[in-house]
Amino acid sequence: MGFLSVAYQLLFLQLLLFHSQGSATLCSQDQKVRIDNKNLTVYIPSSQSQVSRKNIKPYPTTDPLHLVTSVQIVNEETNLPACDFNHNVPVLVFSSGGYTGNLFHEMDELIIPLFITSRHFRSNLKFVIIDYKAWWVNKYSRILSRLSRYEFINPAVNGSVHCFPGAVIGLKFHGLLALNRTDIPGGAKTRRFVNEHEMVVMMEELGFGVFAGGCGHLAGGATGLDWASSNYFGEPAREMGVKYLEYTIEPEESTLFQTYGKDHAVVTDPQSIFVKGYQAARAVCIDEQNLKINVERFGETLFQAKQLIEDSSSLN
Structure with a gap:
């Protein structure tokens, strides 16, 4: 049966023709998928799709697509580029x-x-990372290494043709910070509180147990971010x-108020x-805003x- 187990074959069938916002997932089980890194072109067998040629931006949401490079998907059986490297695991392009x-x-x-x-x-798959940012890969290296045990491919510095037994183009997206559990099998943050100590004292007076660690804090609101x-x-x-309670700051609670003044457009x-x-x-x-x-x-x-x-x- 080659490199594909029965479980892998079923998995590819599940991923076949999956579409998300701004990207699509494609795969091939029986014939090689060729990726020309120099031209950012993915060649897939004609039997795998009815579309002869299309451009895909392998990013899961539509808002920042102007910052994402396109990948061309081509259905072609002949005149294919020769494989410089053959891999025995599938590839994920994003x-x-x-x-x-x-x-x-x-x-x-x-x-x-x-x-x-x-x-x-x-x-058991390789990553081809378009718009490769070394700092981002380094930042999340521990996570990425758990998701792929192989060396990542940066098309910007590796212009060769790589051939894979299957491919996934793009990423699934379940929603904002969302995981649909039915579809899942068995750095420092910007913006900080400048009066953190006062907030901790107030919370403790209200009876909350407060743990102040050495990490950054995630703020859900700030001037301009309602x-x-x-x-x-x-x-x-x-x-x-x-249950979600929203706290909206007043202009005076933003350090932008002191930096720019009350009448500035900011x-x-x-x-x-x-x-x-x-x-x-x-x-x-x-980047410039902190909260008091x-x-x-x-x-x-x-x-x-x-x-x-x-x-x-009291209800429990």
């Missing part, structure tokens, strides 16, 4: 472009989808059945910064959380 550099997007659009897509193979906070944190929490009209593009908005609203929380206002939200916990406990 891009580490997009919004890498932002911890949320790295986890939501790469690490989680990568786990969802590759977990089935139990590390939409992102609600959609990236609130909505996934609600979909998981978790404070009065944050969306005017976002229309300049993601990189411009990130440089100000994410009003502990009295925030305490009111925490008091609500405490009541919800107590009410839930």
